Amino acid sequence: MENGSGNDPCQSSALQEDVYQDDGIKVNSKDQRDALVGEPKCVICGRYGEYICDETDDDICSLECKQALLFRVANSLLPVCSSSPQRLPATDECFYVRDSVDRSGPPSLTCDQTELLRKKLEINVKGDVIPAPVLAFSSCGLPQKLVQNMETAGYVMPTPVQMQAIPAALDGQSLLVSADTGSGKTGSFLIPIISLCAKFRQNFSNPRKPLAVVLTPTRELCIQVEDQAKVLGKGLPFKTALVVGGDPIARQLYRVQQGVELIIGTPGRLIDLLTKQDIELDDVKIFGLDEVDCMLQRGFRDQVMQIFTALSQPQLLMYSATISQDVEKIASCMASDIIIVSIGKPNRPSKAVKQLAIWVESKQKKQKLFDILRSKHFMPPAVVYVGSRTGADLLSDAITTTTGIKALSIHGVKSMKERREILRSFLVGEVSVVVSTGILGRGMDLLGVRQVIVFDMPNSIKEYVHQIGRASRLGEEGNAIVFVNEEDRKLIPELVDSLKSSGAVIPRELSNSRYNVVSMPSGKHPKKRKYGG
Numbered sequence: 001m002e003n004g005s006g007n008d009p010c011q012s013s014a015l016q017e018d019v020y021q022d023d024g025i026k027v028n029s030k031d032q033r034d035a036l037v038g039e040p041k042c043v044i045c046g047r048y049g050e051y052i053c054d055e056t057d058d059d060i061c062s063l064e065c066k067q068a069l070l071f072r073v074a075n076s077l078l079p080v081c082s083s084s085p086q087r088l089p090a091t092d093e094c095f096y097v098r099d100s101v102d103r104s105g106p107p108s109l110t111c112d113q114t115e116l117l118r119k120k121l122e123i124n125v126k127g128d129v130i131p132a133p134v135l136a137f138s139s140c141g142l143p144q145k146l147v148q149n150m151e152t153a154g155y156v157m158p159t160p161v162q163m164q165a166i167p168a169a170l171d172g173q174s175l176l177v178s179a180d181t182g183s184g185k186t187g188s189f190l191i192p193i194i195s196l197c198a199k200f201r202q203n204f205s206n207p208r209k210p211l212a213v214v215l216t217p218t219r220e221l222c223i224q225v226e227d228q229a230k231v232l233g234k235g236l237p238f239k240t241a242l243v244v245g246g247d248p249i250a251r252q253l254y255r256v257q258q259g260v261e262l263i264i265g266t267p268g269r270l271i272d273l274l275t276k277q278d279i280e281l282d283d284v285k286i287f288g289l290d291e292v293d294c295m296l297q298r299g300f301r302d303q304v305m306q307i308f309t310a311l312s313q314p315q316l317l318m319y320s321a322t323i324s325q326d327v328e329k330i331a332s333c334m335a336s337d338i339i340i341v342s343i344g345k346p347n348r349p350s351k352a353v354k355q356l357a358i359w360v361e362s363k364q365k366k367q368k369l370f371d372i373l374r375s376k377h378f379m380p381p382a383v384v385y386v387g388s389r390t391g392a393d394l395l396s397d398a399i400t401t402t403t404g405i406k407a408l409s410i411h412g413v414k415s416m417k418e419r420r421e422i423l424r425s426f427l428v429g430e431v432s433v434v435v436s437t438g439i440l441g442r443g444m445d446l447l448g449v450r451q452v453i454v455f456d457m458p459n460s461i462k463e464y465v466h467q468i469g470r471a472s473r474l475g476e477e478g479n480a481i482v483f484v485n486e487e488d489r490k491l492i493p494e495l496v497d498s499l500k501s502s503g504a505v506i507p508r509e510l511s512n513s514r515y516n517v518v519s520m521p522s523g524k525h526p527k528k529r530k531y532g533g
């Protein structure tokens with residue numbers, strides 16, 4: 001910033017605040033006034049661009065926006081090797097290589113090709129300036145080490161959601177993304193986060209405060225996302241910390257204070273740390289919400305918003321397999337220039353999951369389940385979803401006692417230690433059936449699971465879409481058996497829609513005109529018939 005002090009504001013944030021506040025330079029963007037007609041506008045927030053950034057010559061309104069601008073610039077620089085005079089890697093390792101494609105230049109696909117590709121892959125986009133999808137990870141200018149890690153993890157080709165979301169996120173754009181369950185959404189936010197954080201840290205290493213926060217609704221999902229982030233970020237200047245309830249807070253805090261780039265957490269625990277002022281989030285540039293529709297629902301929304309308002313205009317990366325118009329509205333209020341990406345038809349179950357709906361009266365559900373588990377149709381390991389914690393405990397015991405099949409229950413009352421152990425034994429094949437509440441319903445990448453049995457219908461079709469999505473990853477075929485009866489009547493029209501969309505057989509009881517009031521777009525209901533009419 002051209003203020004004549006000659007201080008580098010990136011050296012120390014404490015010093016920076018003292019010096020510049022004394023000089024009357026705005027620290028926060030919110031303290032700056034709006035630009036009048038003809039006045040320069042801040043390139044980051046659009047307020048009065050009172051200052052000129054000494055490193056880029058861009059108009060900026062405050063120190064906060066200067067930092068955001070430098071972050072953006074650092075991340076749009078072409079990756080360089082240690083031979084470059086511009087930047088030297090901190091270690092002997094050359095993290096970055098020049099990529100053959102310059103993403104800041106013209107798109108590698110022509111407009112026609114882009115349109116064709118989007119049409120073919122059912123990539124729908126809404127927004128102002130949207131980069132073309134990439135056909136290969138090598139077109140993204142990612143750190144070489146990250147690409148190596150991705151290859152080791154089996155990421156050879158980007159999935160459609162990754163093709164579109166990764167280049168847009170790397171450009172610093174805020175995104176709201178919906179794509180099928182198991183279609184690679186996690187990678188599509190982790191890859192840009194790791195790349196952006198590692199490059200930024202390479203240029204500006206001090207002080208080492210978190211640069212990104214990702215929130216998810218469950219501890220299990222946080223653990224899974226962190227595991228994946230560690231695999232992909234190995235060997236890069238990129239560390240993670242888990243901030244979730246159920247585990248000792250001191251250990252988690254210690255890790256954060258050691259210096260990390262990404263915090264992955266559930267909202268409650270993060271708010272605990274924020275209110276006690278144990279954690280500093282003022283350098284956070286990226287705010288990720290996995291399972292965004294759930295995170296913006298009542299129950300989580302206030303906490304999420306409390307965290308969001310504690311951050312300084314971060315880039316938003318928001319993902320789910322199910323996104324409603326309400327979520328779109330809230331997301332658009334959170335970031336005015338948001339890009340909306342959806343792959344395929346929104347809110348539909350993955351086509352790779354074959355659904356089988358069976359009409360079963362409540363009293364007969366247990367027996368029906370035992371029959372399936374004893375039959376050739378049982379494909380272990382399988383997840384059975386139920387509606388209550390007690391139900392999960394009772395049913396898992398009953399399965400083991402009656403069929404001899406090893407089953408365990410998992411739900412929110414169990415300790416984190418127990419939950420971890422149950423998941424481990426299930427995923428390594430020591431246990432064939434896990435009976436779960438909604439806790440394993442969203443986001444969990446239960447490798448090896450190809451069968452889901454929905455014993456109790458969840459409260460909404462969205463949750464059903466997520467639950468049956470556990471039976472398939474990356475388009476591999478799986479099956480979902482769902483028990484349905486009169487008690488689920490409110491969901492029957494949408495369930496029938498969902499079954500129809502995937503070509504499943506509709507049980508006779510469901511085709512009954514009493515229920516079959518579809519196909520209506522969700523949220524709309526048919527007019528009530530007049531009696532006697």
Ligand SMILES: Nc1ncnc2c1ncn2[C@@H]1O[C@H](COP(=O)(O)OP(=O)(O)OP(=O)(O)O)[C@@H](O)[C@H]1O
Nearest residue numbers: 154155156157158159181182183184185186443445
């Ligand atoms: N490009 C890729 N190449 C190979 N494997 C991939 C690729 N992208 C993701 N995967 C793997 O595919 C699996 C499913 O991905 P992921 O869990 O991200 O799906 P998702 O879209 O987040 O699903 P959900 O909505 O259920 O959370 C994971 O095991 C992940 O490691």
